Amino acid sequence: MKKVLFISGSLRKDSFNTQLLKIANEMIKNNVETSFLSYSEMPFMNQDDEFKDNAYIKKVRAEVKAADAIFIASPEYNHSYSGVLKNLLDWLSRPTVAGDYKSAVIRGKIVAISSLAGSSKGSFSLAKLKELLEMLSCTVCESETKIALNERFSSKELVLTEDEMNALKAECKELLERLK
Secondary structure, rough: OHHHEEEEEEOOOOOOHHHHHHHHHHHHOOOEEEOOOOOOOOOOOOOOOOOOHHHHHHHHHHHHHHHEEEEEOOOOOOOOHHHHHHHHHHHOOOOOOOEEEEHHHOOOOOOEEEEHHHHHHHHHHHHHHHEEEEEEHEEEEEEEHHHHHHHHHHOOOOOOOOHHHHHHHHHHHHHHHHHO
């Protein structure tokens, strides 16, 4: 069975982006094996430490390598994706064998991307994230779920409108089709 790994660009406990991924998980979990990546203890990327024997980094990389596809949802910070997500992607983009960039665990992955943010709906962050992922030799789905939280920022629970739910369904459908 194909595997989809969900990655939230927010480490916040009640993150709306994580909640969106949980809804997406409900939509696809009967068709693929799913899991959520926990990476809150990821150290800052530092080339001095890149090839040190670090069990935590090995575990995170192994989870990504085992996935056939990745579904990322990230907030938008200053017209870009989150710093914790960038740090994770930096680690995943680096070779696991010195000098062999093809050994980077994120290369060749199918990736769906979404964002929940302010009035921009994460448009700026998604454009930059797509550019980065394509540079890393990932196949990025065309469908995206972009949601303006605005007045929902004060809420703790994400409730999607019908249009937002349809956008997420379309994104999940494309992801599953690409996995065939």
